[in-house]
Amino acid sequence: MRVLVIGAxxxxxxxxxxxxxxxxxxTMVVADYSLARASNAVxxxxxxxxxxxxxxxxxxxxxxxxxxxxxxxxxxxxPRFVLPIFAAAQAAGxxxxxxxxxxxxxxxxxxxxxxxxxxxxxQFAASDAWRDAGRLALVGIGVEPGLSDIFARYAAxxxxxxxxxxxIRDGANLVVTDDSGNEIFAPSFSIWTTIEExxxxxxxxxxxxxxxxxxxxxxxxxxxxxxxxxxxECVNVEHEEVLLVxxxxxxxxxxxxxxxxxxxxxxxRTLHALGLDKTEPVSVKGVEVSPRDVVAACLPDPATxxxxxxGKTCAGTWVTGTGVDGRxxxxxxYHVVDNAWTMAEYGAQAVVWQTAxxxxxxxxLLAAGTWSGNGVLGPEAFDAVPFLDLLTAYGSPWGLRExx
Numbered sequence: 001m002r003v004l005v006i007g008a009x010x011x012x013x014x015x016x017x018x019x020x021x022x023x024x025x026x027t028m029v030v031a032d033y034s035l036a037r038a039s040n041a042v043x044x045x046x047x048x049x050x051x052x053x054x055x056x057x058x059x060x061x062x063x064x065x066x067x068x069x070x071x072x073x074x075x076x077x078x079p080r081f082v083l084p085i086f087a088a089a090q091a092a093g094x095x096x097x098x099x100x101x102x103x104x105x106x107x108x109x110x111x112x113x114x115x116x117x118x119x120x121x122x123q124f125a126a127s128d129a130w131r132d133a134g135r136l137a138l139v140g141i142g143v144e145p146g147l148s149d150i151f152a153r154y155a156a157x158x159x160x161x162x163x164x165x166x167x168i169r170d171g172a173n174l175v176v177t178d179d180s181g182n183e184i185f186a187p188s189f190s191i192w193t194t195i196e197e198x199x200x201x202x203x204x205x206x207x208x209x210x211x212x213x214x215x216x217x218x219x220x221x222x223x224x225x226x227x228x229x230x231x232x233e234c235v236n237v238e239h240e241e242v243l244l245v246x247x248x249x250x251x252x253x254x255x256x257x258x259x260x261x262x263x264x265x266x267x268x269r270t271l272h273a274l275g276l277d278k279t280e281p282v283s284v285k286g287v288e289v290s291p292r293d294v295v296a297a298c299l300p301d302p303a304t305x306x307x308x309x310x311g312k313t314c315a316g317t318w319v320t321g322t323g324v325d326g327r328x329x330x331x332x333x334y335h336v337v338d339n340a341w342t343m344a345e346y347g348a349q350a351v352v353w354q355t356a357x358x359x360x361x362x363x364x365l366l367a368a369g370t371w372s373g374n375g376v377l378g379p380e381a382f383d384a385v386p387f388l389d390l391l392t393a394y395g396s397p398w399g400l401r402e403x404x
Contacts, residue, residue: 001025001026001366002025002026002029002068002069003070003074003363004029004031004065004068004073005028006073006075006076006085007075008030008032008037008038008040008041008076009037009076009302009352010303010351011076011142011352011355012032012356013030013040013303013352014355014356015074015076015360016042017346017347017348018353018356020045022360025363025367027047028047029050029051029064029068030042030049030050031053032050032053033052033053034052035051051068055081055085057084058084058088059088061085061088070092070094071095072094072095072097073094073096073097074097074098074363075097075098075099076099076356078190078193079100079102079193079196082100082102083123086098086137090129090130090133090135093135094135095135095136095137095138096135096138097137097139098138098141099141099143099146099359100140101119101120101123101139101140101145102120102122103196104200107213111201112201112214113212113213113214115203115211115212119203119240119243121243123139123376127375127376131374131375133374135374136372136373136375136377138373138377139240139244139378140240140244141359141379142356142358142359143335143354143355143357143358144170144239144241145239145244145379147315147358147398148170148241148316149244150380152251152317152380153380153383154388155317156249156250157384158324158385159319159324159331160319160321160322160329161321162321163249163250163321164251164253164322165251165252165253165319166254166255166317166318166319168241168257169223169257169332170258170314171225171313171314172188172229172311172312172313172314172351173311174309174339174351175309175311176308176309177310185299186305188302188351190296190302191302192292195295196238197238199268201214201215201216202214202236202237203238203239203243204242204255205243206253207246207251207252216236216237217235217236218235218236219255220234221233221234221235223259225259225316227314227336228312229311229312232261233259233260233262234257234260235257235260237256239256239258241254242255244380245380248378248381249380251321271295276291276292276294276295277291277292278290278291302349302351302352306343306347306350309339310340311338312337312350313350313354314334314335315335316335317332317334318332319333329404330403331400331402333399334399335354335399336399337350337353337354337396357391357396360394361390361394365386370383371383
């Protein structure tokens with residue numbers, strides 16, 4: 001296996017650090033628009049190489065694939081670059097993985113009730129071509145989407161005879177401080193992606209209705225997260241799981257709710273009110289700039305926050321329905337990561353590390369032939385048990401909590 005990782009930010013750097021401890025691949029090329037950043041992400045291991053590439057340039061990505069005889073492309077950049085990288089992998093005839101899918105576009109007249117272009121829709125439109133070519137595009141294989149989807153598949157296969165609702169619930173008690181120890185606003189993941197998923201109309205799936213949308217931050221609820229995180233208010237957010245899970249797992253309802261907190265929601269509402277969430281360039285003293293890019297540039301790089309961050313983050317899947325014994329059952333399958341541990345073990349902050357470990361596990365399963373498939377597939381299309389077993393073997397176990 002010869003892997004090209006595109007993106008040497010927090011997640012890409014963590015992918016390299018995690019993969020360096022495994023033996024399943026021959027070569028891993030870490031590429032970024034900045035060769036210096038790519039070089040900083042490369043471990044002292046002869047299997048790793050740094051490269052420079054413009055992720056928006058399909059032909060440049062194709063050339064890099066050919067130059068290094070790549071067999072698998074792992075997309076570790078913002079979802080706005082999904083389509084050129086996806087197309088480059090398809091044109092080059094290699095397998096592809098990503099952790100966020102092609103972007104949605106809201107319905108032009110009824111954005112808070114009707115769907116427009118769905119997350120991943122443009123990728124799924126190419127599924128037949130990928131299948132006919134005998135190639136695999138494994139989409140949404142981060143933590144959320146990714147591990148959360150695998151939990152859904154595990155619940156369907158092993159815990160339930162009938163599922164009423166699959167609800168992804170994400171929460172944390174992470175705190176970031178400045179040099180004086182004061183808590184500051186500093187998102188632990190790409191603010192560009194966070195704005196996209198939090199301010200777009202959230203999507204919900206219901207078996208008798210299909211996909212539909214709601215208002216941003218709708219249906220607030222308090223969810224009690226495990227391992228000391230505790231109760232966090234969660235709200236509806238647009239996320240890939242709602243578009244992925246129903247394709248392979250039978251359930252009456254699928255939702256995604258994110259524990260953002262009142263301050264974070266307030267900041268996002270303000271950005272939206274001021275137009276600072278927009279991606280279309282505006283002219284500033286003769287210079288064309290994207291307001292969202294300016295916001296991202298003004299905030300700390302999430303990859304650099306680990307030394308100033310404390311607490312835990314939890315990704316998980318809440319499932320209700322009828323258990324295999326015929327009785328009502330409600331469970332929460334989860335994965336908790338402590339920032340102190342990831343920093344000590346890998347030098348990576350918890351959120352990016354938790355995202356990065358999952359594509360590495362998936363790549364190892366593909367290298368071994370344990371997972372295989374053709375077409376555009378989500379994590380739910382594969383057997384969950386080998387993944388969860390290998391995740392535990394990596395030293396990062398998952399948990400299951402009975403809710404009643």
